[in-house]
Amino acid sequence: MKSDNIDIVLVEPSHPGNIGGVARAMKNMGLKNLVLVKPREFPAKEAEWRAASAIDVLQNARVLSSLDEAIADKQFVVGTSARERRIPWPVQDARLAGARVCEHSAFEKVAILFGREDSGLNNDELRRCNLHCYIPTHEDYESLNLAMAVQIVCYEIRMTQLDGQLPQAQDSHWENPFATSQEMEYFFEHLEATLVDLEFLDPRAPRQLMTRLRRLYSRVRLDDMEVNILRGVLKETRRVVAENKTQK
């Protein structure tokens, strides 16, 4: 992917707040080329306020008077649209379309078109596209806010770009190494001995106690430091029990 090759094109946006929201959504996901075709009000204070630290994207936005100018030199044009159209067109959801955009942008100039807040892209505009892209909203309320739609598409582009680079396991960024099986066995022996000392566990009728404790600590995966802490507690417990017995 080459983010310089990706233009986000807003066709006749009405609300300057949305333009600002779009600028921020883009920069959050690493995109910077914003194109505005006949915006109703731009520049505007509200756009700047909503853009927050993406003010540079707003300041560098190109304002054009026709869609033709925006896409003339583009080799792959994606139009976002609601799902159903009278004449079917090649269509994919935002995830697959985002992947296509990444792929094409490596070598080609790409534009992604977003339509008017109230009526989207018209049929003439949609016919200029190589691919239509839809976001699978819920049937109770299909209409996404413009900046939200841009956010989701830009997010999918970024997710494709990061594919395989993001950690999968929920504890992949741990500060300590996780305990080995051997360390866990020593811990369980230590634990069992302590519970016997405490007369909490009767070796002649152990029931499922150790099984349940094993299951608990296996599920959580202890790290080295946690094992040391727990074994410190066990050691101290055994010392107190032994002391008690000596005193009797």
Next chain:
Amino acid sequence: MKSDNIDIVLVEPSHPGNIGGVARAMKNMGLKNLVLVKPREFPAKEAEWRAASAIDVLQNARVLSSLDEAIADKQFVVGTSARERRIPWPVQDARLAGARVCEHSAFEKVAILFGREDSGLNNDELRRCNLHCYIPTHEDYESLNLAMAVQIVCYEIRMTQLDGQLPQAQDSHWENPFATSQEMEYFFEHLEATLVDLEFLDPRAPRQLMTRLRRLYSRVRLDDMEVNILRGVLKETRRVVAENKTQK
């Protein structure tokens, strides 16, 4: 997934516009339970304006005075946060966290916490969570707008729910069946004969012309109606050529 079991909890949101944006983002993705912990300003006109047709989500929002009340009965609590924390915690990106939420919500009560616009969730709040969730923003501008973050997480929940139900091929919703190989062979024969008639193709020195045309139409996959249209054109072309020859 059971959407009734999923609460979106905003902790001390400052801007009523964001609360409205969140309500809309949720309803767009099929979620309805909004919980507000100590909102600075609510109800508010700006929230209603931004919620648009998700006004019902806003009206049914529960306003609480502490996070405890919001999560007391929850069995799985997710906290959204920036990626790096002093004490590592189980953490997954929005896609994987969304999948976990779907899975747990089938049987359990789930809350997803979103923090303050300026400072997020604090460490005490993050320690109440089973899982931390991050959205992989670009390093140039990490800070997502609150409603945008909710939009992405809700979108990922919906994508998990729809997994396998969305069409993959870009032309899976076509109104006409695609042409069979046999139909395409008849078409290519017809095309070739027409090009010979036109003396555009020399059968003694055909070069790569037909190969190139085959590659073009294979790439695009013609449907039945398109084949009929093209063959209509070929037929008419041949008729005109034949008429010309007769008149000579």
